[in-house]
Amino acid sequence: xxxxxxxxxxxxxxxxxxxxxxxxxxxxxxxxxxxxxxxxxxxxxxxxxxxxxxxxxxxxxxxxxxxxxxxxxxxxxxxxxxxxxxxxxxxxxxxxxxxxxxxxxxxxxxxxxxxxxxxxxxxxxxxxxxxxxxxxxxxxxxxxxxxxxxxxxxxxxxxxxxxxxxxxxxxxxxxxxxxxxxxxxxxxxxxxxxxxxxxxxxxxxxxxxxxxxxxxxxxxxxxxxxxxxxxxxxxxxxxxxxxxxxxxxxxxxxxxxxxxxxxxxxxxxxxxxxxxxxxxxxxxxxxxxxxxxxxxxxxxxxxxxxxxxxxxxxxxxxxxxxxxxxxxxxxxxxxxxxxxxxxxxxxxxxxxxxxxxxxxxxxxxxxxxxxxxxxxxxxxxxxxx
Numbered sequence: 579x580x581x582x583x584x585x586x587x588x589x590x591x592x593x594x595x596x597x598x599x600x601x602x603x604x605x606x607x608x609x610x611x612x613x614x615x616x617x618x619x620x621x622x623x624x625x626x627x628x629x630x631x632x633x634x635x636x637x638x639x640x641x642x643x644x645x646x647x648x649x650x651x652x653x654x655x656x657x658x659x660x661x662x663x664x665x666x667x668x669x670x671x672x673x674x675x676x677x678x679x680x681x682x683x684x685x686x687x688x689x690x691x692x693x694x695x696x697x698x699x700x701x702x703x704x705x706x707x708x709x710x711x712x713x714x715x716x717x718x719x720x721x722x723x724x725x726x727x728x729x730x731x732x733x734x735x736x737x738x739x740x741x742x743x744x745x746x747x748x749x750x751x752x753x754x755x756x757x758x759x760x761x762x763x764x765x766x767x768x769x770x771x772x773x774x775x776x777x778x779x780x781x782x783x784x785x786x787x788x789x790x791x792x793x794x795x796x797x798x799x800x801x802x803x804x805x806x807x808x809x810x811x812x813x814x815x816x817x818x819x820x821x822x823x824x825x826x827x828x829x830x831x832x833x834x835x836x837x838x839x840x841x842x843x844x845x846x847x848x849x850x851x852x853x854x855x856x857x858x859x860x861x862x863x864x865x866x867x868x869x870x871x872x873x874x875x876x877x878x879x880x881x882x883x884x885x886x887x888x889x890x891x892x893x894x895x896x897x898x899x900x901x902x903x904x905x906x907x908x909x910x911x912x913x914x915x916x917x918x919x920x921x922x923x924x925x926x927x928x929x930x931x932x933x934x935x936x937x938x939x940x941x942x943x944x945x946x947x948x949x950x951x952x953x954x955x956x957x958x959x960x961x962x963x
Contacts (some may be wrong), residue, residue, distance in 0.1 A: 582699050583754075583756050585757070586751065587692075587696050587699065587710050587755060590751040590752060590754070592713045592714060593748045593751055594692070594717070595715060595717045595718040596718060596747070597741060597744040598718055599717065599718035599719065599822070600725045600740055600741050600744055603632055603814065604725055604726070604811075605623070605628070605727075606623060606798060607729075607734055607801055607811075608735075609623075610802065614901075616924050616928045617925060619798065619802075620920050620924015620925070622674060622675060623920050623924075624680050624794075624921045624924075625675070625917075626682045626686070626916075627766055627790075627794075627913055627920055628913065629679065629913070630680040630909055631909050631913030631917065632743070633684075634687065634690045635902075637650055638901045641691055642901055645952060646757065647691045647901060648755050648756070648757045651688050652749075652752045652753055654685070655752040656749055658745065659678040659742075659745045659746065662681050662742060664681070664733035686827040688907045691901055692755075693756055693900040693904050694713075694900040694903075695905045697756065707828065707885065707889075708828075708829035708830060711885075712829040712830060712846065715829065715881075718819075718960040719819045719823055722819050723816060723819045724815075725740055725815065726811045726812045727811075727812045730810060730811045730812045737950050745906050773894060773899065778894075779894050781950060782845075782890055782894075782950075782954070783906070784910075784949060785913065785946040785949050786911035786915065786945075788943065788946035789883060789915070790915035790916040791890050791918060791919035792852055792853075792942040792943045793852075794915075794920040794922065794926070794939070795936055796856070797916075797920065799932070799935070801818075807863050807864065817869060820874060821877070821880075824876055825877050827877060828878065829881055829885065832881075836889065845950055845954075847882070848882050849883075849943045849946045849947035850945075851875045851878040852878075852879040852883075853941075853943040853944045854870045854940075855876075855879055855940075856937070856940040858871065860939075860940075861930075887907065891903050919939070919942075922938075923939070
């Protein structure tokens with residue numbers, strides 16, 4: 579890996595996902611401390627995903643226009659840090675809404691571009707992607723456990739300062755990542771529209787939308803659900819961490835799995851595991867061992883699914899289409915799917931209860947399974963690619 583900026587890329591992933599580890603599991607608890615109700619929390623948390631509908635496309639266009647993807651990542655990192663400081667200035671719903679919207683607009687720009695930058699640096703060695711990406715999972719684990727224990731000892735308001743520090747880490751490492759020259763678009767035989775119209779691309783994007791919709795209730799209400807059933811914040815942190823530690827393991831074995839199983843089969847398996855996992859969470863919260871087993875399935879429902887999709891997107895969208903392909907995937911899956919899942923779960927959480935909400939998530943995962951099994955052509959990696 580001497581020619582690959584392994585540690586600089588890994589460092590960015592570390593702080594980016596450490597931020598998520600401190601933010602996603604505990605921010606809903608902070609919002610709850612401001613006395614927002616479940617629907618308001620669902621709306622606010624959905625902003626992290628709503629901005630992904632349009633923000634990655636705008637930032638991807640800017641990166642392609644300038645030909646400087648790293649500089650755009652740096653700009654977004656600095657602007658994201660500055661906008662986060664707005665949380666220190668007010669606590670009303672309208673103010674928090676505006677600050678989260680602004681911060682999310684800048685935050686959502688970085689990862690799609692970094693995925694494209696990383697895969698460009700890897701070149702023909704894309705199987706090494708999981709090892710670099712695993713450092714993001716390490717950052718998440720350390721943050722989610724550490725912040726959980728700290729918040730058991732101090733007021734939830736200190737979460738703002740902890741997240742601010744991690745934001746600073748993202749900025750610092752964004753200036754360590756070297757640029758990678760992109761292939762000229764003239765060498766790519768198909769237009770972006772021609773690629774997007776392919777059946778396998780449409781099916782991949784729609785099934786990913788359903789997968790992120792299914793995860794909306796988990797990312798928004800999992801911590802609240804556990805705390806309401808007597809789990810302390812330190813244990814909540816460990817439960818989040820268990821899932822991500824298993825995710826790290828799957829990242830390291832994904833090269834072996836991709837040599838033996840098709841992308842299609844790995845995706846189908848991830849959808850089945852997701853349906854089982856959400857039913858376990860919804861109806862097994864009284865039994866910690868069930869929740870632990872459900873969290874272990876995160877290795878498949880996120881880890882295996884994510885790497886398989888990244889490999890497919892990288893191959894579907896070659897050359898200078900890579901940043902656009904990552905932006906399209908992020909906009910549709912995380913933007914539309916995640917936002918709808920977050921807002922819809924906020925509604926069903928109050929009207930139908932937690933169990934039904936997680937059952938709906940399981941149903942969405944099964945719908946993704948049926949769509950992929952029915953419409954994705956081919957069953958081997960060569961056909962998928």
